[in-house]
Amino acid sequence: MESKIREVAAGIYQLYLPLPMRPSIVNVYLVRDQDEWALIDTGMHSEDSIATLKACLEEVGCPPTSIRKLICTHHHADHFGASRAHKELTGAEVYLNPLEVARVERMQSSTPMPEAIAFFRSHGIPLPESGDGLPAPGRYFGTLYAPILPEHPLHDGESVYIGSRELQVVWTPGHTSGHCCFYFPQDKVFIVGDHLLPKITPHVGVYPGGPDNPLQDFLHSQVKVQKLDVELVLPAHGAVFKDHRHRAQQIIQHHKYRLQEIQDATKGHPRSAYEISLEIFNLSKESPIFHFMAATFETLAHLHLLMYDGKVKRVEEDSKVTFAAA
Numbered sequence: 671m672e673s674k675i676r677e678v679a680a681g682i683y684q685l686y687l688p689l690p691m692r693p694s695i696v697n698v699y700l701v702r703d704q705d706e707w708a709l710i711d712t713g714m715h716s717e718d719s720i721a722t723l724k725a726c727l728e729e730v731g732c733p734p735t736s737i738r739k740l741i742c743t744h745h746h747a748d749h750f751g752a753s754r755a756h757k758e759l760t761g762a763e764v765y766l767n768p769l770e771v772a773r774v775e776r777m778q779s780s781t782p783m784p785e786a787i788a789f790f791r792s793h794g795i796p797l798p799e800s801g802d803g804l805p806a807p808g809r810y811f812g813t814l815y816a817p818i819l820p821e822h823p824l825h826d827g828e829s830v831y832i833g834s835r836e837l838q839v840v841w842t843p844g845h846t847s848g849h850c851c852f853y854f855p856q857d858k859v860f861i862v863g864d865h866l867l868p869k870i871t872p873h874v875g876v877y878p879g880g881p882d883n884p885l886q887d888f889l890h891s892q893v894k895v896q897k898l899d900v901e902l903v904l905p906a907h908g909a910v911f912k913d914h915r916h917r918a919q920q921i922i923q924h925h926k927y928r929l930q931e932i933q934d935a936t937k938g939h940p941r942s943a944y945e946i947s948l949e950i951f952n953l954s955k956e957s958p959i960f961h962f963m964a965a966t967f968e969t970l971a972h973l974h975l976l977m978y979d980g981k982v983k984r985v986e987e988d989s990k991v992t993f994a995a996a
């Protein structure tokens with residue numbers, strides 16, 4: 671098998687684990703200090719991904735039981751989906767922000783909650799009438815998501831030690847409400863999960879039970895990370911890169927442009943978030959319902975920020991929600 675592990679900084683290794691969907695690779699990181707190791711993020715729970723991880727551990731000479739900590743950026747399937755299997759393999763203690771823990775159970779449900787269905791319909795998402803066709807996160811990921819509840823909550827500003835190596839937790843809400851990045855002050859290395867990706871922007875959406883203005887949180891988190899002194903950025907998707915401030919600024923610009931586009935789309939007659947998303951995102955009719963949902967959630971995140979800024983108004987009538995220019 672071709673090597674899937676590379677030392678990107680002294681004692682910090684990047685592992686490329688396969689995903690059965692796009693993006694097709696997730697990077698997880700092994701961090702070492704003398705005999706103690708930690709694994710940052712897990713990959714998805716697939717045979718392919720677990721076999722790749724095991725091969726990487728062998729290649730680098732890391733016995734699974736020397737991994738004492740499993741520290742995760744957020745609860746999504748490619749970051750936390752194999753946490754149960756990895757816990758069993760290593761016996762490591764599992765770390766995750768408490769706001770993520772609340773989502774873990776929801777992600778596994780194979781029947782959608784009635785309030786979620788009402789939420790989707792109110793925003794115009796055309797759902798099938800039959801119960802079987804209704805979307806639920808547990809159906810989308812199936813066995814790819816096999817999480818375990820963490821023992822340790824991760825809080826903003828706290829330090830976790832891998833041997834004597836310090837990892838500082840930087841809470842970066844936005845992509846998810848409890849998303850955390852990890853900063854290594856001695857090395858000026860920054861593991862950023864999905865917060866700061868070199869080529870794509872992470873999904874930021876309003877969804878049932880989530881925060882009301884996540885895009886505002888996300889943009890604040892992009893400002894927050896620029897205060898750190900960083901020499902190397904280690905993202906969950908794509909290659910390592912250097913200039914985190916430049917990339918954070920680009921991501922902020924991308925959303926400013928999209929905010930303008932979506933504000934323009936509210937001029938004229940009031941429309942649902944779903945209708946606006948069809949104009950903004952390129953989706954084909956054959957796209958799975960989850961893609962339409964993600965596009966609607968992302969559009970809603972922009973609409974809500976515009977609403978809080980007084981640029982757009984939300985109208986609710988007969989349990990249908992539409993948006994119009996304020």
Ligand SMILES: [Zn+2]
Nearest residue numbers: 744746845864
């Ligand atoms: Zn994610």
